[in-house]
Amino acid sequence: MYAEKSEGCWIWKGQISTPGYGVLGHNYKRVGAHRVSWEIHNGPISNGLWVLHKCDVRACVNPDHLFLGTQTENMRDAVAKGRHVHCTFHGEDHPEAKATWEKAREVRRLSDEGLYQREIADRLGLTRSCVNNILRGLTWVERS
Numbered sequence: 001m002y003a004e005k006s007e008g009c010w011i012w013k014g015q016i017s018t019p020g021y022g023v024l025g026h027n028y029k030r031v032g033a034h035r036v037s038w039e040i041h042n043g044p045i046s047n048g049l050w051v052l053h054k055c056d057v058r059a060c061v062n063p064d065h066l067f068l069g070t071q072t073e074n075m076r077d078a079v080a081k082g083r084h085v086h087c088t089f090h091g092e093d094h095p096e097a098k099a100t101w102e103k104a105r106e107v108r109r110l111s112d113e114g115l116y117q118r119e120i121a122d123r124l125g126l127t128r129s130c131v132n133n134i135l136r137g138l139t140w141v142e143r144s
Contacts, residue, residue, distance in 0.1 A: 003033075009060040010037075020058035037061035038068070050074050056081060098130045104140035107131050 003010040003022075012022025012033040022033030038051045041063035045051065052074050055065040069077070092100050099107070103124050110120045117135065121128045133139040 003037075003061045005062075008062070009055055009057045009065060010062040011057070012059045012061050016059060022059050022061060033059075033061050034066055037063055038066050052077060099124075099126055099134065099140060101140065104134050107134045107140075111135055 002013050004013055014033065015023050017023045017032075023030055024033050024036065025031075032051065034053065035045060035051045038045060045068065048070060049068045050071055050073075051066050052069045053060055053065055054067060055062070057065070060066075103126065106124060107120055107126070110123070111117070115123075117128055117131045120126070121131045124131075130139070
């Protein structure tokens with residue numbers, strides 16, 4: 001395992017996944033480097049348990065910064081620490097937002113005028129799936 005060790009976090013220097021976790025091939029599978037670190041230092045992980053980070057640094061593999069928990073405990077930990085995107089960011093504040101409230105309202109207006117989703121997407125510079133999600137009420141839902 002290759003990590004840059006320090007007094008605090010041990011940062012994984014190998015491959016990093018899109019969400020920011022260290023990953024490597026292990027037993028012919030791609031697994032989280034933090035999971036492998038846990039197993040090296042503490043033994044096997046029971047079915048249904050996740051390896052969580054006390055430090056909230058996804059690339060950290062320091063076994064002292066890791067603990068076991070269920071998926072539910074992981075979600076509660078994320079919400080409690082303000083890391084859960086769906087709880088802390090909405091609308092234009094969401095780091096992966098593709099539209100704005102103004103564009104979402106324009107999508108609905110253009111749809112009411114009879115434009116096809118493809119035409120709306122092209123006109124507003126959005127993807128068709130983004131337009132579809134707005135019109136289906138999956139994203140950009142007005143709250144009162």
